[in-house]
Amino acid sequence: MSAPAIPTPSSSLPLRIEALIKRFGPVTAVDGITLDLHSGECLGLLGPNGAGKSTLIRSIVGRVVPDAGTVSVFGSAADSAGARAALGWIPQELALYPRLTCRENLESFGRYHGLAGAALGQAVVWCLDWAALQDRAGELVKNLSGGMKRRLNMAAGLIHQPKLVLMDEPTVGVDPQSRNRIFEMIEKLHGEGMSIIYTTHYMEEAERLCDRIAIVDHGRIIALGAKEELVHTAFATRSEVLARFQSSPDRVGEWVEQRGGRYVDHVAQFSIEHPTEIAGLLDDAASAGLELVDVSLRKPNLESVFLHLTGRELRD
Amino acid sequence: MIVAIVRTAMVSLRRDRGALALSFILPVVFFSIFAIIFGSRRDGTPKINVIVVDEDHSRASERLVKGLEKEGSLVVRTRPEAKKGVQQPEYTAASAEAAVKAGAAPVALIVPHGFGENPISFGGAGTGPTIQLLKDSSDMVASQMIAGLLQKVAMTSMPDVMAELGSRYMDRYAGGFTPEQRKRIDSGLGQLRREESESGGAVTAGGQPGAGLISVRTRDVVGENKDNPMVSFYAAAIGVMFLLFTASGAAGSLLDEAESGTLDRVLSSRVTMTTLLAGKLAFSTLLAFSQLVLMFVWAWTVFKLDFIPHIPGFIVMGVSTAFAVGAFGMLLASVCRTRAQLGALSTLVILIMSSIGGSMFPRFLMPEAVQKAGLLTINAWAIDGFTKVFWRDEPVSHLWPQVLVLLVVGVVLFAIARKLAQRWEYA
Structure with a gap:
């Protein structure tokens, strides 16, 4: 059969x-x-x-x-x-x-x-x-x-x-x-x-x-x-920067909000057009007194789309 | 630490309503049922039906019958109930025996010709006419009670006859009285007869019953050939109770399937809810009937139940009972939301049904009101039907009232279950 x-x-x-x-x-x-x-x-x-x-x-x-x-x-x-x-x-x-x-x-x-x-x-x-x-x-x-x-x-x-x-x-x-x-x-x-x-x-x-x-x-x-x-509809050609910091979550969250990003599960997320924008972000974080742990660049995925559309993570 | 364990257990029990009901409600309910059945003797004691055939129609026999009629614990019948307003002829010895066989009364007394000539059995059995006590031995209480009452009534309802006969026996066996003694006795007897005629033969309640003054021969007219008379009763009585438990358990698979999602999957196929319930009912019926077969075959092989000649009646009653019981299980399952609820509710309902329906003790021992309430149970109708088959040797055609009731009950319960099962069909 x-x-x-x-x-x-x-x-x-x-x-x-x-x-x-x-x-x-x-x-x-x-x-x-x-x-x-x-x-x-x-x-x-x-x-x-x-x-x-x-x-x-x-x-x-x-x-x-x-x-x-x-x-x-x-x-x-x-x-x-x-x-x-x-x-x-x-x-x-x-x-x-x-x-x-x-x-x-x-x-x-x-x-x-x-x-x-x-x-x-x-x-x-x-x-x-x-x-x-x-x-x-x-x-x-x-x-x-x-x-x-x-x-x-x-x-x-x-x-x-x-x-x-x-x-x-x-x-x-x-x-x-x-x-x-x-x-x-x-x-x-x-x-x-x-x-x-x-x-x-x-x-x-x-x-x-x-x-x-x-x-x-x-x-x-x-x-x-x-x-x-x-x-593409959500992000066009933009990419995502994910950064984690040692500093207190309240301070990080406040800074991320000022920079127009999202702070989800202790990870700061920003949407950027060019990778060169990362340096400016990190300089700004250092100026705000935040201690960087790691940073990564990724192409947006469906998770990013969901977050972009709803302001919430898919697993919430 | 122990307190913590007790506390956890108490909280768990409080939230398990089924267990809570079983722990507290069931004992109270059961106590109440038994208290009603055995505790309230003031006005609830069942009266015993007794058929009396007076073949003698002598002064003594009529006084005896009147005495029996005045006994508060007896309902004396000398003729069948009127049919369509037409009074029926008095019972004869033959029709009384047939009536006992048919279950119209547990006991019949036949007062024979010549009883009035020599009512006292002094001098040993066989010296005079003997009253026949025909009994249905499935009612163990009635015949013994009536035998005792008969002696009591004989003493209290016809003291003059007793005294006269006593003096006659004195004459015959002890050489007689002196003229002086005879004069006094005659005077006393005259006084007794006057009192009897003035009081209309009133029975002195509370008098001590005589022991064996009247010669009585007891004969089983139902069950006389049974090796083990009560086996068929208990096979049916216990069988039906456990059938109810099994059927509710089998129907509980519906709840398991609803909980696991299997029910949804089944209902998304070609199977409709009616088909599904009908299938479950067919299975429950088959299972219950198989249980009955096992029960009666076991009774036949181990307890000498006369099974083989009664197979047709057994099949008719078995299938009807199994169908009603299966539908009852479906109803319980469709009422409940969870297995725990089903367990609690089925235990409560089945034990109540079984106690008033005659599965735990014969219904004839119960007050009339409880006996009537018992007719609302599957147990009572099933046991009555099996009793007709195995005890009274009645033909299959006589089973129609029980079969009809059980089948109608089954159909009605199934229809209600189907209605309640709508909640599983669509959200």
């Missing part, structure tokens, strides 16, 4: 979200999001915890009923039979049966999606292979390592060969080695043409995996585009 086929819709996008709003009491979790996903594209939803990413994903799956707006999956309304068949959802939680084996879990979820017989068998084999769990097929889930559980959790979302996959922070709580393996699984899937929505609050994951990135904050998309576009 090959990977799920590339969708070839003639008239409809894999995913179209229009003016979606979802409120929980006084909290607006999703605040008027409009978004299109193109066929074969991996779109990252990047934002801090509580930004509304998971609510957006659950609205697409049909597990959350929006207060306003529409979601269509290959032209079908969310929660319709067509949408359910086309969607694969990999939830943030380990949504597995711990007392069943890997194979039994996959078989169960396959049956819930209407698979049976040889088709089910082939789907299970493909999933085990994709998740590199062939040799652990008979192992109880509760006995697997955290990374293996994560991989099985992902495989269970693909058992019915969907055309669009929603991955909700699939690397939460995973060690770096396992995370890398998961990246390879996603890259393989993406390489075979799967349309993917990938939510994360790790900038490097979005940078590595996604064709386009939507930066989400307080239930809104505050920037959307390829990584380079986002950085």
Whole structure:
């Protein structure tokens, strides 16, 4: 069995979200999001915890009923039979049966999606292979390592060969080695043409995996585009200077503010057009009586973009 | 250090409402139930139904029946209840036996022809007509109580007859009285008869019951062929209680799945909430039925329960009970938010149901009000049905009231559970 086929819709996008709003009491979790996903594209939803990413994903799956707006999956309304068949959802939680084996879990979820017989068998084999769990097929889930559980959790979302996959922070709580393996699984899937929505609050994951990135904050998309576009839009040709000082944080913070920079986690951050501006900055710091520890120059990244747009760090 | 540990434990307990409820509410609730059942004897003591057939219609037998009717602890029936306003004919020995077999009363007394000629059994059994006491041996209390009351009533309701017969026995076995003694006895007997006719045969309450003055032959008409009479009762009674626990535990998987996110994943597939709940109910029903099978097969192999001839009735009652119990578990799970809540609530509800529903002790021992309250429990209907099958040897067709109630209860509980489960469907 090959990977799920590339969708070839003639008239409809894999995913179209229009003016979606979802409120929980006084909290607006999703605040008027409009978004299109193109066929074969991996779109990252990047934002801090509580930004509304998971609510957006659950609205697409049909597990959350929006207060306003529409979601269509290959032209079908969310929660319709067509949408359910086309969607694969990999939830943030380990949504597995711990007392069943890997194979039994996959078989169960396959049956819930209407698979049976040889088709089910082939789907299970493909999933085990994709998740590199062939040799652990008979192992109880509760006995697997955290990374293996994560991989099985992902495989269970693909058992019915969907055309669009929603991955909700699939690397939460995973060690770096396992995370890398998961990246390879996603890259393989993406390489075979799967349309993917990938939510994360790790900038490097979005940078590595996604064709386009939507930066989400307080239930809104505050920037959307390829990584380079986002950085260029925010910083143009400017670079970032990061400096750490020995002096008291209050003094450093006051000085950074006077110089129009940001002081985050004891690191002073400035945006400069030319590297030659660094010398002037350091001279000014010395004049202010600040004792420099180290200084570095870097190209802006998505973290910088998020900070630039929101005034907060991504992990806040 | 110990104080710190106590303090930590107390704070934890205070925040675990389930454990708190079990620790403090359950004992009080249970004490109250037992106090109601066994403590309030003033007006709540159950009256015993007894069928009386007077074949003799003599002065003595009528006085005996009247005496029994005046006993506050008995409800004497001489004929079945009127049907559609039409009075039914009096019980005969045969119809009384059938009524006991059918569970209409736990005891029937047959006062035979010729009883009035020789009501006292002095001189040994077999010297005169013997009253038959037909009993359903599943009610261990009723027959013994009635046997004792019968002797008491005989003494107190017809003292003149007793005295007259006593003098006759004196004549027969002790050579008779002197003319003077005979004159005094006749005078006394005349006085007794006048008092009896003036008082209308009132029974002297509180009189000491005679011991064995009246010849009584006791016969089991239900369960006479049972090797181990109470096994079927306890297999059903204990079985249903544990079925309730198992079903609530099985339904609790719903809460585990909701907590782990598995429920969301399942509901994002083709499976709907109704399908999911129906599947869980089917599993609970199957599990509960398997438990019943194990319980009764064990009773059959180890305790000589007469299982094989009753298999059809067992299947009908087993499936109905398992279905109702499974739906009950689904309801409990859908009411609760966490496993801890489910544990506390199910323990509380199941133990209460089991105590008033007859799983801990037979319902006929309970006051009438509690017996009626017991009809609100699955336990009572299930136990009644199994008793019909294994104790009364009734055909499957006679099980319809119990089966109907259990199935309706199951459907209603499942419908409520489905309604409550809407909270898991969408946010």
